[in-house]
Amino acid sequence: xxxxxxxxxxxxxxxxxxxxxxxxxxxxxxxxxxxxxxxxxxxxxxxxxxxxxxxxxxxxxxxxxxxxxxxxxxxxxxxxxxxxxxxxxxxxxxxxxxxxxxxxxxxxxxxxxxxxxxxxxxxxxxxxxxxxxxxxxxxxxxxxxxxxxxxxxxxxxxxx
Amino acid sequence: xxxxxxxxxxxxxxxxxxxxxxxxxxxxxxxxxxxxxxxxxxxxxxxxxxxxxxxxxxxxxxxxxxxxxxxxxxxxxxxxxxxxxxxxxxxxxxxxxxxxxxxxxxxxxxxxxxxxxxxxxxxxxxxxxxxxxxxxxxxxxxxxxxxxxxxxxxxxxxxx
Numbered sequence: 492x493x494x495x496x497x498x499x500x501x502x503x504x505x506x507x508x509x510x511x512x513x514x515x516x517x518x519x520x521x522x523x524x525x526x527x528x529x530x531x532x533x534x535x536x537x538x539x540x541x542x543x544x545x546x547x548x549x550x551x552x553x554x555x556x557x558x559x560x561x562x563x564x565x566x567x568x569x570x571x572x573x574x575x576x577x578x579x580x581x582x583x584x585x586x587x588x589x590x591x592x593x594x595x596x597x598x599x600x601x602x603x604x605x606x607x608x609x610x611x612x613x614x615x616x617x618x619x620x621x622x623x624x625x626x627x628x629x630x631x632x633x634x635x636x637x638x639x640x641x642x643x644x645x646x647x648x649x650x651x
Numbered sequence: 652x653x654x655x656x657x658x659x660x661x662x663x664x665x666x667x668x669x670x671x672x673x674x675x676x677x678x679x680x681x682x683x684x685x686x687x688x689x690x691x692x693x694x695x696x697x698x699x700x701x702x703x704x705x706x707x708x709x710x711x712x713x714x715x716x717x718x719x720x721x722x723x724x725x726x727x728x729x730x731x732x733x734x735x736x737x738x739x740x741x742x743x744x745x746x747x748x749x750x751x752x753x754x755x756x757x758x759x760x761x762x763x764x765x766x767x768x769x770x771x772x773x774x775x776x777x778x779x780x781x782x783x784x785x786x787x788x789x790x791x792x793x794x795x796x797x798x799x800x801x802x803x804x805x806x807x808x809x810x811x
Binding site: 524564596597607614628636646647 | 671675680683684685686690694699701702718720721723724726727728729732734735753756757759760764765766767769770771772774782785786787788790791792793794795796797798799800802803805806
């Protein structure tokens with residue numbers, strides 16, 4: 492199967508949005524996607540962009556994407572965070588995810604960062620096995636904490 | 652006790668570095684800190700900066716700091732990541748950590764983001780209890796994955 496991996500363009504953002512929604516459905520969180528195509532187009536193409544994407548194109552259609560951005564580690568310095576790596580269901584098992592993953596890692600090395608980081612759901616065994624097979628480390632002793640703006644405003648109360 | 656919370660300046664970076672090292676020791680990873688004072692000064696004060704800091708100052712000395720930066724969530728849009736929240740050992744239990752935490756959350760609301768995220772070690776019960784008491788959610792089903800440049804280069808091999 493012949494597909495192309497290339498940098499995402501502003502006109503690819505509707506497809507990127509659809510893939511994000513598809514992943515949310517797969518993760519049993521169909522209502523979690525609060526962003527819009529317009530936000531992706533604004534944030535991903537301002538200067539400097541809030542993120543970059545690679546897309547996988549097959550016969551003119553976007554069938555997968557990786558979305559990533561820079562972070563800063565106080566241990567390792569500038570790093571890359573891989574926020575999403577998604578291949579649409581019908582096109583899984585064809586190596587497209589690996590091609591996108593490899594492309595992000597190559598980009599990270601070209602940017603000269605010391606670390607690439609991402610998160611994976613602990614029940615997503617196929618993904619975990621793939622990441623481990625590439626040499627990635629699972630830091631299972633770290634927990635992710637989040638606070639949404641609603642909870643932050645409640646907590647801060649009069650301090651805001 | 653009277654301390655001041657203020658934005659970190661370039662001349663505070665040696666103190667910020669010392670606090671990072673102190674936290675690494677506390678987390679049983681004394682050799683993990685690969686960055687330098689110079690890297691903090693460069694990355695934190697370029698345009699745009701790779702991170703921001705707030706510092707807690709007591710009698711002219713930096714006794715705590717919070718380091719944070721922007722991320723992009725494909726569910727919630729622009730977000731803030733709190734990379735480090737550190738108070739030097741002798742000054743713990745005096746509310747300085749809470750003051751720094753609150754300041755970051757206020758800043759996040761001023762920036763208009765929908766989410767603040769950070770990571771905590773699963774054995775750091777005092778920290779977890781504090782975060783929970785403020786309304787934060789622990790996402791214990793997410794695992795953090797990392798790959799360092801050495802492993803990435805091994806994996807990519809000839810592709811680099």
